[in-house]
Amino acid sequence: xxxxxxxxxxxxxxxxxxxxxxxxxxxxxxxxxxxxxxxxxxxxxxxxxxxxxxxxxxxxxxxxxxxxxxxxxxxxxxxxxxxxxxxxxxxxxxxxxxxxxxxxxxxxxxxxxxxxxxxxxxxxxxxxxxxxxxxxxxxxxxxxxxxxxxxxxxxxxxxxxxxxxxxxxxxxxxxxxxxxxxxxxxxxxxxxxxxxxxxxxxxxxxxxxxxxxxxxxxxxxxxxxxxxxxxxxxxxxxxxxxxxxxxxxxxxxxxxxxxxxxxxxxxxxxxxxxxxxxxxxxxxxxxxxxxxxxxxxxxxxxxxxxxxxxxxxxxxxxxxxxxxxxxxxxxxxxxxxxxxxxxxxxxxxxxxxxxxxxxxxxxxxxxxxxxxxxxxxxxxxxxxxxxxxxxxxxxxxxxxxxxxxxxxxxxxxxxxxxxxxxxxxxxxxxxxxxxxxxxxxxxxxxxxxxxxxxxxxxxxxxxxxxxxxxxxxxxxxxxxxxxxxxxxxxxxxxxxxxxxxxxxxxxxxxxxxxxxxxxxx
Amino acid sequence: xxxxxxxxxxxxxxxxxxxxxxxxxxxxxxxxxxxxxxxxxxxxxxxxxxxxxxxxxxxxxxxxxxxxxxxxxxxxxxxxxxxxxxxxxxxxxxxxxxxxxxxxxxxxxxxxxxxxxxxxxxxxxxxxxxxxxxxxxxxxxxxxxxxxxxxxxxxxxxxxxxxxxxxxxxxxxxxxxxxxxxxxxxxxxxxxxxxxxx
Numbered sequence: 249x250x251x252x253x254x255x256x257x258x259x260x261x262x263x264x265x266x267x268x269x270x271x272x273x274x275x276x277x278x279x280x281x282x283x284x285x286x287x288x289x290x291x292x293x294x295x296x297x298x299x300x301x302x303x304x305x306x307x308x309x310x311x312x313x314x315x316x317x318x319x320x321x322x323x324x325x326x327x328x329x330x331x332x333x334x335x336x337x338x339x340x341x342x343x344x345x346x347x348x349x350x351x352x353x354x355x356x357x358x359x360x361x362x363x364x365x366x367x368x369x370x371x372x373x374x375x376x377x378x379x380x381x382x383x384x385x386x387x388x389x390x391x392x393x394x395x396x397x398x399x400x401x402x403x404x405x406x407x408x409x410x411x412x413x414x415x416x417x418x419x420x421x422x423x424x425x426x427x428x429x430x431x432x433x434x435x436x437x438x439x440x441x442x443x444x445x446x447x448x449x450x451x452x453x454x455x456x457x458x459x460x461x462x463x464x465x466x467x468x469x470x471x472x473x474x475x476x477x478x479x480x481x482x483x484x485x486x487x488x489x490x491x492x493x494x495x496x497x498x499x500x501x502x503x504x505x506x507x508x509x510x511x512x513x514x515x516x517x518x519x520x521x522x523x524x525x526x527x528x529x530x531x532x533x534x535x536x537x538x539x540x541x542x543x544x545x546x547x548x549x550x551x552x553x554x555x556x557x558x559x560x561x562x563x564x565x566x567x568x569x570x571x572x573x574x575x576x577x578x579x580x581x582x583x584x585x586x587x588x589x590x591x592x593x594x595x596x597x598x599x600x601x602x603x604x605x606x607x608x609x610x611x612x613x614x615x616x617x618x619x620x621x622x623x624x625x626x627x628x629x630x631x632x633x634x635x636x637x638x639x640x641x642x643x644x645x646x647x648x649x650x651x652x653x654x655x656x657x658x659x660x661x662x663x664x665x666x667x668x669x670x671x672x673x674x675x676x677x678x679x680x681x682x683x684x685x686x687x688x689x690x691x692x693x694x695x696x697x698x699x700x701x702x703x704x705x706x707x708x709x710x711x712x713x714x715x716x717x718x719x720x721x722x723x724x725x726x727x728x729x730x731x732x733x734x735x736x737x738x739x740x741x742x743x744x745x746x747x748x749x750x751x752x753x754x755x756x757x758x759x760x761x762x763x764x765x766x767x768x769x
Numbered sequence: 770x771x772x773x774x775x776x777x778x779x780x781x782x783x784x785x786x787x788x789x790x791x792x793x794x795x796x797x798x799x800x801x802x803x804x805x806x807x808x809x810x811x812x813x814x815x816x817x818x819x820x821x822x823x824x825x826x827x828x829x830x831x832x833x834x835x836x837x838x839x840x841x842x843x844x845x846x847x848x849x850x851x852x853x854x855x856x857x858x859x860x861x862x863x864x865x866x867x868x869x870x871x872x873x874x875x876x877x878x879x880x881x882x883x884x885x886x887x888x889x890x891x892x893x894x895x896x897x898x899x900x901x902x903x904x905x906x907x908x909x910x911x912x913x914x915x916x917x918x919x920x921x922x923x924x925x926x927x928x929x930x931x932x933x934x935x936x937x938x939x940x941x942x943x944x945x946x947x948x949x950x951x952x953x954x955x956x957x958x959x960x961x962x963x964x965x966x967x
Contacts, residue, residue, distance in 0.1 A: 713881075722877075730828060730854050737829055759792065762844040765834055765938045767930045768900035 288316060288336040293350045293374070295390040298330040300354045300372030308334050308350075310376040315340040318374065332390070334374070344386070347379030347400065351391040393418070396431045397449040403430065404455030406508065408446040408464050408494065410516035413437065416466060421493040422448050423467055429454035432494060446516060448494065458496065460505035464514050465523040467495035499524050528588040530601045533562065534608070536618040536632065537580035544630035549623065551585050551632045559587035561632060585618070585632065611636070794846045797832065797939045799856040801947075803867035816957060817874040817883035818865070819911070821858040822890045828854065832935055833895040835903075841895060847935040857946070861889060864950030869957045885919065886911045887953060894942060900930040902941035908953050920956050924949050 295301070298321050306318040316336030324331055336344075354372045367373065374390070380400035396419055397403070413435070422430035434447035450458055494516065498504055517523035542564065551559040562584040569582060589604040590596035608616065615636045623631040688694060715721050745752050827833060831843030849856065862875040865887070874883065893905040909921035926948055930937040 727852075727855065730852055733828055734830070734852065760845060761792070762831075762846050762935070763834065763836060763842065763898055764934055765896050765898050765930055766900050767933050767937065 286338055288338040289341055289344060289386065290319075290333060290335050291344060291386050291388065293332045293334065293388045293390045294324070295330045295332060295352065296392055298332070300352050300367075301330070301332055301374065302371075305371065307373045308336060308340075308376055309353075309373050310340075310343060310378060315343070315376060332374070340376075342383050343376060343378040345379040345383050346381030346385055348381075348385065348388065349377040349379070349391055349395050349398075350374055350388050351377075351394050353394070356394075396433045397451075401449070402452035402455075404450045404452075404458055404508070405433075405510045406448050406450065406458060407511065407513045408448060408516040409438075409513060410444045410446070410466075411442070412518075413444045416446055416494055416516075422450060423493055423495040424454060424457055425497060426495075429457065446494070456507060458512075459498070459507050460512075461498055461502050462496050462504070462508075462514065463499055463517060463523040464494055464496040465517040465520050467493045467520075495520070497523075528590045528596050530590065530596050530598055531559065531586045531588040532601050532605050532608075534585045534587060535565065535582045536585060537582050538618075538620060539578065539580035540620065542581050542583065542620065542630070544623070545583065545620065545632070546629065549629065549631050551587065551618075551634065552621075553634045556592065558589075558591050558634070559585055562586045583632070615639070792846050794848050795935065796848050796850040797935075798850040799853070799860050799943065799946075801860050801863035801867065801950075803863050805863060805866060815882070815884040816869075816871055817877070817880055817886050817913075818858065818862045819877075819880075819886040819888045820890075821854070821861060821888075823854050823857060824892050824894070827891070827894055828852070832939060834938070835895055835897040844935065847939075857891065860943075860946055861950050861953075864947055865954045865957070868951050868954035871957065871959075880913075883913050885958060886913050887957075889949075889953070894945070896930070896938035896942065900933075901927050902930065902938060902945055903927045904942070904945035904949060906949055908949070910953075910956065910958075919958070922952060922956065924952055 300306070301318060301321055303318055303321045307314050308316040308318070314337075316334050318332055318334045320331075320333040322331045322333070323329070351374070352372055353375045354367055375394070377395065377398050416432055416435065418432055418435055420432040421428040422432060430448055430450035432446055433449050434445075436445045436447075437443075438445050448464075545561060545564065547561055547563045549561040550557045551561060565582040565584055569579065587604065587608070588596075589600040594600040594604070615638065616634060617637045619633045619635065619637075621631045621633040623629040745757060749757055826841060829843045830848045831845055832847045832849065833841050833843050836842045858875060862873050866873040873887070874880075880886075887908060887910055889906060889908045891904070891906045893903055896902045904924065904926055906924045907922070908924065910919045911917070912919055926945055928941045928945055930941050
């Protein structure tokens, strides 16, 4: 019998079973690392209100691609804003640039149309508009309204200043000769400057059209201007009629000048005519006094020299007139004029102003006076006409007296005696004509006219009798109408049957048997 | 093959459309059963039948039957042979002439020779399912010369049907028309006399 010999192997230092927790730990580490590496950024956005935003539901989207979801909605400590925290997917990281914009998409009706209708059913979401700046930003300020111009759009930003807020709103088009080249982005009222500031964005490549001499005007709707030069009606394009807008162009005969840079400020003119109105740097101011009614004379009314405009009315100096107190002495009304030598083709320089001033001073000595003239009969607007007067008398009653004198002189010069002789001859002719008419009326033929008229009336009566209500014709018409009524009634019955059962035109409807009247026993 | 299918389809349609059998309608001609003198009439006709106005609901082909309170129905298989506006006028003309013994003109061409004109308005003239026929009318006799109204009467009468059915209803309606004609005839002025009796 052989003895079994046990083979002895040295014991392993680490049991195999330990491999299991080690692998599990490695897996855990790998999962943690993987999760960390794939975790997207967490961002905060400040909004003025949380309308339409719900934690856990509201999504962050860009171009309708879901990027993440809102995790919390909290109020700031001073309760002035809402802080929205959102977790985004990792692939959204490059979109979080310095100039990225966020806004809540909800149904909106605005000048640019209706938007966000899809959110009525799906609920609102926060839209992310990625910019072009450096990525990595985590805190953003949300916009109350969608940006008119997406961030990073090539173009030009300019500002317009206006003393009055017109019908220009954010989102309105900016037009160049009727073509949309940009949008109004912002409207702000500057309380310190007492003016309204509009921010405009002109899309590239149209931004090159805006130069230092460009003028902007309000192109909203209809402009009806009634002035001394007549009534002017200006209509914008259909779009500007509906939603308003701002237009720009160069005034006639003005060179474009150099192209402007971002942030340039321009004045916003009330309309095209105001924008085209030339402005002159050099002018002289005169005061003229009228001791007559200045009805219809307004600031801006033309001042003309023999029909050529040389300036405008600056204003009526009413304040200055009453500043000394009302004396009841019938003082003339002072009017301030602005004479611009450049309107006469002279250079727009101070030297030309001096020359003009001397010429006018000399003219006044020789009888150059200002008169009120009628600019427009329809609107009753007045203009100021400057011209030489023979004996430089002041305007008013003296002038009326002179005109009356002229009228009487003209009346004296009229050839009245030959006219009266002609009138006598005409009266004799008229008398003979009346005699002929008398004879005509007394003639037998004329006398017979009433009889003939009587006969005609009798025939007319007989004819009308034939159409009287109890006549045969009326009977016939009535019968025809009755037939027509019957036909229409049948047609109505057919229509009713067809509407109840459209296929009855092919398939006969079920026969309805007339109800039988039963004899009363 | 296609043609055969079309043929079957047409045959099917024809078969379907001929589903219900529609009973033949019965037409009633409204004429007065009276004897009037035949031959040339005197040109000097003094009485004329003017307007005979019929309520709108009677202006349909079917004989109208009241089926309930304020409900009427025009029969579909029992029809008048001609529009009632013409036939009622003719009927009254003949019936009044027969009862008054005077020639009544219904020809408006002779209206200039009329001394008196009869105008009639029929407001109701229908039967009912419970065996009644009803006539409500208003008539007036006018002196053509001065346009004055000599007589104006409101006529309202009902009659019971003698048998079941539309034949009996039409017969009863005709009897009511006769009664109306008799009422008018009794009030007509005699020819050659003035209407002093009104």
